[in-house]
Amino acid sequence: MDRGGLARLAPLLGLLLAVPAAAAAFPEARAWEHLLAQCALGPRNPGSPGHRAGREYIAGVLRGAGGRVQEQSFRHTAPGIGHPVVLTNIVARFGPARAGGWLLGAHWDTRPWADLDPDHARRGEPILGANDGASGTAVLLALAESFAAEPPPVPVMLVFFDGEDLGRADRHEEFLAGSRYFAQHLPTPLPELGIVLDMVGSESMVLTLEQTVRQSFPDLAALVDGVACDLGLRSYLPGEGPAVYDDHVPLNEAGLRTLLLVDFRDPTWHTHADRPEHCSAASLGEAGRLVEQLVRGGYLR
Numbered sequence: 473m474d475r476g477g478l479a480r481l482a483p484l485l486g487l488l489l490a491v492p493a494a495a496a497a498f499p500e501a502r503a504w505e506h507l508l509a510q511c512a513l514g515p516r517n518p519g520s521p522g523h524r525a526g527r528e529y530i531a532g533v534l535r536g537a538g539g540r541v542q543e544q545s546f547r548h549t550a551p552g553i554g555h556p557v558v559l560t561n562i563v564a565r566f567g568p569a570r571a572g573g574w575l576l577g578a579h580w581d582t583r584p585w586a587d588l589d590p591d592h593a594r595r596g597e598p599i600l601g602a603n604d605g606a607s608g609t610a611v612l613l614a615l616a617e618s619f620a621a622e623p624p625p626v627p628v629m630l631v632f633f634d635g636e637d638l639g640r641a642d643r644h645e646e647f648l649a650g651s652r653y654f655a656q657h658l659p660t661p662l663p664e665l666g667i668v669l670d671m672v673g674s675e676s677m678v679l680t681l682e683q684t685v686r687q688s689f690p691d692l693a694a695l696v697d698g699v700a701c702d703l704g705l706r707s708y709l710p711g712e713g714p715a716v717y718d719d720h721v722p723l724n725e726a727g728l729r730t731l732l733l734v735d736f737r738d739p740t741w742h743t744h745a746d747r748p749e750h751c752s753a754a755s756l757g758e759a760g761r762l763v764e765q766l767v768r769g770g771y772l773r
Contacts, residue, residue, distance in 0.1 A: 498764045499614050500757025506610035511748050515598035517584040518557040518635060527560050530580060530632055533613045537620040539564030548649045550638035559634040561650045563659060566619040566628045571661035573627030574767055577668040578608025579636030579719055587641055588742040602748045603738055607673030611760045624767050629663050633719050644717050655722035664772060666730030668720040672759035673751040674738045680713025682732035692731055699765050707758045
């Protein structure tokens with residue numbers, strides 16, 4: 473995005489009228505390692521041994537990176553499971569301890585059943601969730617380590633939402649348990665803007681901004697489009713993406729303007745084929761470079 477484009481956006485976003493900083497070198501190899509490490513724990517569906525290990529892994533990486541970590545634990549009963557489980561959102565802050573800056577979010581849980589798997593006999597088994605669960609989490613963990621090496625210039629709140637994928641098909645009200653709870657118990661100080669990442673690891677990724685946020689926040693969409701263009705991201709598709717019901721919805725309902733970056737074309741979605749062999753470090757790198765440049769590029773005060 474040129475300097476004139478930033479000037480046009482400034483009244484809407486409170487952006488700094490400065491030439492953006494040089495693009496940061498996002499550690500995509502570390503993101504890939506974090507994806508593999510999560511998958512090595514097995515499915516991370518709530519109530520499972522992998523879920524407990526996944527929470528410990530994420531919190532451990534964040535604390536090791538110097539993040540100011542807070543856990544939000546609560547009990548939740550999903551109709552599709554039928555018994556209560558303990559869900560935990562994990563929050564880590566980096567950079568200046570003040571209001572403003574960015575919220576960067578992703579869900580870390582995996583789906584308890586493979587309802588779209590071609591093998592009907594295995595549809596009741598939990599999926600591994602390499603893309604749908606581990607990919608956005610991996611990008612945020614690599615960002616946390618990047619922030620440890622070079623602190624961000626503005627506040628950054630990383631939020632790892634639990635219980636996103638506990639809903640039965642076509643039952644929207646059963647999804648997004650963690651982000652709903654987070655939106656009802658917002659920690660302070662609050663960020664100014666948010667971005668949620670979901671399914672950003674597919675080997676054939678086509679990354680888009682979700683349809684409703686592009687329509688609601690054209691100023692933010694123009695900023696993201698411009699940064700993606702400047703970075704030369706091959707997987708990013710400007711223009712309107714699909715309408716997706718995801719963790720950005722409760723945040724927007726709570727008044728925190730939040731975008732969703734998502735690839736909703738992955739054929740492994742909600743199947744047992746959602747495994748690392750169908751993911752790509754390069755895709756994680758493209759998503760990570762985009763988000764890190766938004767954080768470090770001088771677009772927010």
